[in-house]
Amino acid sequence: MNWDDLRLVLAIAREGTLSGAARHLRVTHSTVFRRLGTIEEGLGVRLFERFRDGYSATVAGETVAALAARFADDFVALERRLSGQDLRPSGTVRITTTDTISAMLMRHVPALRAAHPEILLEITVSNAMANLTRREADVAIRPTPEPPETLVGRRVANIAHAVYCSPNYLSDHDGDPADLKWIGLDDTLATTVIGRWMRENIRDAQIGLRVDSLPALKDAALAGVGLALLPCYLGDEESRLHRAPPVSGTDVKSALWLLTHSDLKRTARIRAVMDFLVIALASERALLEGRRHKEAAARGRTVGPRKA
Structure with missing residues (x-):
């Protein structure tokens, strides 16, 4: 088995379905199905039991997945360290954010692209926190009271x-x-x-x-x-x-955070994107902190989407 085979078995074991593994590996469902059949045929052993609602690893599959997980952790750690030695702001930066923040982010993407044309952005919109340790994303933009301790970054603004x-x-x-x-x-x-x-x-x-x-x-x-x-x-x-009129106890505490993994923070392309976004998103602070409504009311106009 080669590394790609191990990655495929690990993805199926973690996701529980071929479609989930395909999304994770960024290949088609049919590719995962075909490669799994080839791997099992080559080993002469079944790695997964097939059920109507997904795939469950056999004892052999669990053994292969456990070995793949150990390799994956070492491989990704090496990749992060090597990425940290990159001194030129070019290449791909994967950004993950939520369905409520994506529109705010997109307002600043054209200026970010103009400032760093050699950086290719990949933006994933998901309410699940991507695992930056496993390089599912490089930068996370998250509304949360407190970010995970494993990540580093900046608190952009409070969220009202x-x-x-x-x-x-x-x-x-x-x-x-x-x-x-x-x-x-x-x-x-x-x-x-x-x-x-x-x-x-x-x-x-x-x-x-x-x-x-x-x-x-x-x-x-x-x-x-x-x-x-x-x-x-x-x-x-x-x-x-x-x-509506204020409701007692609705002083909900949260904040917008811009996060990355500590091994990536010195990578040129990650640092360039982080430096740009912290300023760009800070320009939205009045909206994030609920002050646009008060400022608009004081000027006697209705708050609504800003004009392009």
């Missing part, structure tokens, strides 16, 4: 939250708290700051709908389903949403 609803929602319900419903988050986002606040402050009987993403939370509020606790950078950008 407020309660939002459609323009007529409160008047349609005469402001009676007993009639007001909330839009909640499902278990996939239960550990987020909004998910924790909902669990601690809102009873299940008060929740009229649960969703699995913050953009869906915003859309449900806009449709008049109920009240939604949103980060201000998401709620204030939608001119058709109104801030």
Whole structure:
């Protein structure tokens, strides 16, 4: 077996499906299927049991995957150290961010490309924290109260939250708290700051709908389903949403972080992207910290998406 074979077996073992392994390895489903068959035929042993909902490693498969994992850790560590010796800001930089921050990031991508034309950006939008230790990404832009201790970076800004609803929602319900419903988050986002606040402050009987993403939370509020606790950078950008009167205890603490792995922070292309983004995203601080709403109100205009 060669290293590519080991990587494929490890990816299937970790992902549990051929499609998941294909996404991780950036190849097609059919390629993974064909290569696994070739590997098993060459070894004369079955590495995975096939089930309707995925693949489960056999004893032989677990042995190969464990060996591959040890090789992978050493290989990626070597790759990070060698990348750290790169002195020229060129090559690929993989950035991961969330579905709520991606629009903010994209506003600054043209200027970043103009400043560093030899850097190729690959941007992944996912609410799951990419493993920077395994080089699933080079840079992470994350809203979180505290980043993982294994990563280094900069705190760009605090993130303010407020309660939002459609323009007529409160008047349609005469402001009676007993009639007001909330839009909640499902278990996939239960550990987020909004998910924790909902669990601690809102009873299940008060929740009229649960969703699995913050953009869906915003859309449900806009449709008049109920009240939604949103980060201000998401709620204030939608001119058709109104801030509801302040709700006790909604001083939710979070921040926007720009992160990388310590082995990569001195790599020229990573440092160039980090230096650019920390300034670019800091220019969004008024929006992130909920001050654009107050500044706009003081000037007597409605807050909405900025013009291009």
